[in-house]
Amino acid sequence: MKLLNRKVFRELKILQAQTISISILIIAGVTLLVSSWSVYRSLNRCKDDYYQKNRFADLFGSFKSAPIELVNRLSQGHGIKAIEGRLVLDGLLSVPDVDEPAVGTFVSIPSGVQPVLNRLHIRKGRLPVEASEVEVVVHEAFAIAHHLGPGDELTVTIQGQMETLRIVGVAISPEYVYALSAQAPLPDDLHYGVFWIPKKHLERLAKMSEEMNNVVVELDHTVRQEEVMARLNVLLKPYGNREFQDRSRQLSNMFVEDEINEQKTIVILDPMIFITVAAFLIHTILSRLVAIQRPQIATLKSLGYTDLEISGHYLKLVFLIVLGGSVSGVIGGKFLGQALLTTYVSFFHFPSLDFSLNSTSVLLGLAAGIFPGLLGGWLSLRKVYQLSPVEAMRPPTPPSYQEGWIEALGLWRRQSSKQKLFWRNLIMKPMRLFVTIFGISAALAIIITANAWSDMLYYLLDTQFQRIQREDMSVGFLHPLPLSSMRELQKIKGVVSVEGYRTIPVRISFKNQKKELQLSGIPPDLQMLQKLDVNLHPIRIPEQGLLLTRYFEKEWGMKAGDHISIQTLEGELRVVDLPVMGFSDDMLGVSAVMNLDYFWKIFHEQPSYNVANLKLDPLRIQQAYIALKNRANVYSVVLKQQMYRGFQRSFVGMMKMFMNVVIVFAFLIAAGVIFNSVRIGFSEHAWEMTSLRVMGFEKNSVIALLLGETLVQMFLAIFPGFALGYGLVHSTAKAVHTETFGFPVVIYPETYLLSATVISLALVASSIWIVRKVSRMVLVEALKFRE
Amino acid sequence: MTRSGKVVFSARNLTKIYQTGEVPVHALRGIDLELVSGEMVVILGPSGSGKSTFLNILGGLDQPTSGEVFYGDHNLVTSTEKELTAFRRDHVGFVFQFYNLIPTLTAEENVQLVTDISPHPMQASEALQMVGLTDRARHFPSQLSGGEQQRVAIARAVAKRPDILLCDEPTGALDFETGKKVLESILRVNQETGTLVAIITHNAAIAGLGDRVIRMANGLIQSITQNEKRKSLEEIEW
Structure with a gap:
């Protein structure tokens, strides 16, 4: 067996080009799989740790207002571990560096100490205390967007009352991992921020003494969550409550979970396609290798090697290729995963986002890289078992062909022999034709899927912000205003x-x-x-x-x-x-x-x-902002353009890196599949083509025969590829369809065109290769040693 | 046939050196030979004697390292690749040890492959008839025996009415009986069409079939024997 091992390495060297293209497929698939799976796991772990450590509440209730003593009554009852009453109010902020108004959510906390639930993680400075100045802690996202830090000041208008705030700390909270305003639930750190403020100060600003309008609850899980919620709902009903919500309806958590799950859905699909294509390619290449090495296999058999030993030999070859690809993929996955996770840092505000390459990711990556390839290889080895050792001594029998039903119709009778050769080569190995078409279609589909995300996001944003919401600014008022008030607004300059x-x-x-x-x-x-x-x-x-x-x-x-x-x-x-x-x-x-x-x-x-x-009026936008900012009754201001940009900055920015990686991989795969199919086609027909050259056929007609085949395969693959791409986009869009994003299935013609262009470029590259190969054909040798 | 015919090929001081790895291999060390129309030449020699190299150069598949080869007054050594392709297409028929049929084409279509591109071909059916395979015309190579495949290869080679038929070990992969049938087809081509035939073989028994027997060893011609009378197929045995 030692000699056979040496043969494995020699063949690896001979099959260099194929090894490289299979490896690329596997590396791409495994890299994506490992990176996204570990990002998924890392995000989940960071989230769970954070929630637990900082005691993220289980239930959230808000109501108009209730006396603070009610907390005692609420806490009596089974199932509650901790409960905390708070004031949560929105105010209009005036930030020194921007003209347009921003909205702040103010959450009351005890003076100088951490709240019991939803504890803050202080990044800079300290907790606020009740002092002569109104001290606040600002959420990190807003602080970063406006370069704010301890010592800075800004003004706020809450319930018509203006107040100067002094920032003493920058913090994050499990309640606002994703800082979102209930008014416009899209990330916009420039125009929305969260602040924590000592309760007494907020009470004074809101003119609410010893009152609360918000309750958060930690459960001990001895009683069903629904029962606790129902009891609390009843108790709070007289105080104008909205029904209690559990974590699954809490805005920040909902987005975090949606995002993490989206990550999971998108990332499982693409690597799966990559790996399936790789398995098909391995099958094709190994089948060919076995066919070529028939005499060798028969000789080995006649020397006394068993079928199992011979199959084992070829599987070793496959194993080395897929192992190399999988290990590189795991390493690549680690780096890509780390890079991906850093793009989440500006999006999710966790105390730390530590990347960890856990053993499941590694095992998953290795298994996904190795097993499909081995299976593809194993299936191609059936021929080894059918081979009789006597065949080594015989000249190779020509592969079996019969006139198919298409020919029985007589459609081809008028064709020249060369044309018949062309068509028969194409269709007489339907499995090979199918595999090639599948490979090219899959490559097309991957490129389409990768690009469709930006198509869909563009369509979504364009539709939402150009066609549905057609205003420049939306202003919310504290109390309903008579119709005549609109005329006053109309008078504002701008x-x-x-x-x-x-x-x-x-x-x-x-x-x-x-x-x-x-x-x-x-x-x-x-x-x-x-x-x-x-x-x-x-x-x-x-x-x-x-x-x-x-x-x-x-x-x-x-x-x-x-x-x-x-x-x-x-x-x-x-x-x-x-x-x-x-x-x-x-x-x-x-x-x-x-x-x-x-x-x-x-x-x-x-x-x-x-x-x-x-x-x-675009020229007087600033004036309009300033005038609105100072109106007492104004409760919220949403600027469409800002919202649009904020959305693009964070959300699109975060998706972008991952999608770019997928697009690059898709390109590599498309090129790899086509190049490989051209190569395999060439080596399968090299001997025939040499015979044609010997008989006196021109170089160009031989090249045309070879390229024509690939061209037809490509042509046949285009529409299935488009259909497959559409199907994949459709199912992914459906999988990530949430309440927040109704992803429409939109693929722009440019995306189809792009994918077809990439495939064509791969064909051009392959053509150059073929032309060189045919020109270098050594007529004598190809006839002597039938490979 | 006698040597009185027109000279078709003349080779002068042909050498061929292959650079395989670090050791140069002298396949031909200076060959001088003339082949005339209508004759049947058997080139005998052990493997490595240079006979295939010589045949490939005659057929325009390979170029010598030095020396000259003339086809009529046309120098093959100075020909461009395009000219060599045209030369093969119009004047040379090849028969190889392993048939080299296209597996996706039937017997008749394999022959048509050549008739499609030749200037004055015979009908594919005529060529198949000459090798006795009229009834196998619509069979694919996989449906034919080894001898039948080789006879299709001969039909394919002669269908273009070549000036020379070059056969490299045409019976090498065949048993005695089948081999004889193949040789019979080759002889028939030579006799009926007057095509110059060169057969390469290491099988000395075949030598009797030729007008001349050229023995090669170590890249040189050892001897040229003129057969007074060609033997018939029945007389030879191996």
Whole structure:
């Protein structure tokens, strides 16, 4: 067996080019798999550690206001380990370095000490204490965006009262891993920040003494979570509470979990394709090797080697190739994983994001790299068993061919022998044709999948921010304003036009499903906010009933005509039963809208607005900002352009690196598959082609025969490749479809074109190789030693 | 046939040195020979004697290291690759030890492969008839025996009406009976069409079939024997 081992290494050397292209496939697959799996695991571990160490609450309740003593009553009862009452309020910030207003969420904490739950992780400075100055700790994301640190000051307007704040510390919290405003749940660190402030100060600013409007609970898990929630809901009902939410509905955690799971979905799929293609390639290459080495195999057999020993010999060859690829892939995965994780640092605010290459990732990577390849190899070794040792002594029998049914139809009779040769080479080995087409299709599909993400994100953002939300700025007011107030806004310099509408937080229930969201009453002729159908055509707001996001149709099984129950969560408590008239295709988040007149009618309201959409004069934008910032009743200001940019900065930026890596790998694979198929085609036909040259065929006609075959294979692969790409994009989009992002399946023609171009480039490279090969054909040798 | 025919090939002081690895191999060390139209030449020699190299140079598959080869008044040594391709296509028929048929083409189509590109070919069916394979025309190589495959190769080689038929160990892979059938086809081509035939073999029994027997060893011609009378197939045995 020692000699056979030497043969393994010699053959590896001969098969260099194939070894390299298979290795690339495996390295790509394993690198992606290992990196993303370890990133997934690392993120999960960091999150769990952080949540546990800093006592992230299990339940979250908010209500209008309740006396602080109520906490004692709430805590009596089974299942509660700790409970903490707080004040949580939003205020409008004035930050020295930006003109446009920003929104801050202020969370009360005890003076100078950590809260019991959702403990802060102080990055810089210290906790705030009750002093003559109003001390606050600022969330790291906002601090970084504005270069703020201990000692800096800024002003805030809370409930119409202006106050100067002194920053004494920079911190993060498990409650705000992902700093999101409830008003515009998209990352925008420049215009949204979280602050922790001693309770007394916030009470004074909010004019709420010994009161709380928010409760967080840690469970001891002796009682079912639902029971505790139900009891708390009952106790807090008189205080205008919104229903308690568990972690799965907590905004930051929801995003964190969604993001981590998305990572998992996307990353499993692409490596799987890479590895499947690699297994197919190994199968093809090894089958060919066995075919070529028939005499050798027969000789070995006649010398007394068993089938198992011979198969083992070839499997060793495969094993060395896949082992090399897998180990390199694991190493590559470690580095890529580390790099990927650092892109998350600016996105998720964890105390530390430590990358760890755990043993499962390594084992998973090695197994995914080695086993499919070995399987592909094993399947190609069946021929070894069928071979009789006597064959070594015979001249090679020509591979068996028969006229197929296509020829029986007589379609080819008029073709020249050369043309027949061409067509038969192509179709008489259907398995090989299939494998090649599959390989090229898969390569096309991978390129399409990798690029489709940016297509979909672009489409999503473009639709949301250009077609659905058409305003420049959206201003939310503390209290509903009479219709005439819009005229005042119109007078502000820089404001071009104003449209008002009404929103109210509600809880909708359908069958046994419940959800809290903003219900909007909008005038049917509203220009700056439009609801669109799947073809992006504006939907007219029905005069009665509700228009909901398509999410409810898909996930809740709702149909037009169904009735849902709506309960208001602000102002006077009202419960109404309303019909659903249709569904709109929103891109971000979920919504419920109805006709504004209908809104006023069912909620028994005087005509009023609490949100104004503004179009601004681009040259006077700053003036408009400043004027709005100083209006007492203004509660939130959302700048569309800023939101758009913030979203792109963080979210798109984070995806970008991973996607770029996938695109590079996809290119390599596409090139590898095509080049390999050209090579295999060439070596399979080299002997025939040499015979043709000997008979007097021109070089060019031989090259045309060889390239023609690849060209036809490519042509046959293009549409299956496009279809496969679309299918993959579709299933991935479906898998990552969340409430927050309704990923539409959009692939721009450019993406199809790009993938086809890459494949064509690979063909050009292969053509150059073929031309060189044919030119260097040594006619004499090829005829003597039939390889 | 006698040596009175027109000179088709003349080789002068042909040498061929292969540089394989570090040791130069002298395959031909100075060959002078003329081949005339219509004759049947058997080139005998052990392996490594240079006979295949000589044949490949005659057929335009290989170039000598020095010396000259003329096909008529056309110098093959100074020919471009394109000219050599045309020379092979129009004038030379090859028959190899391992047949070299295209497995995806039937017997007839393998022959047509040549008739498609030759200036004055015979019908593929005519060529197959000459080797006695009319009834196997629509069989693929895998459906033919070794001898039949070799006869298809002969039909393919002669279908273009070559000026010379070069056969490299045509019976090397065949048993005695099948080998004889193949030789019969070759003889028939020579007799019926008057094609110059050169057969390379290490099988001395075949020597009797030729007009001339050229014995080679170590890259040199050892002897040239003129057979007064060619033997018939029945008379030879190996």
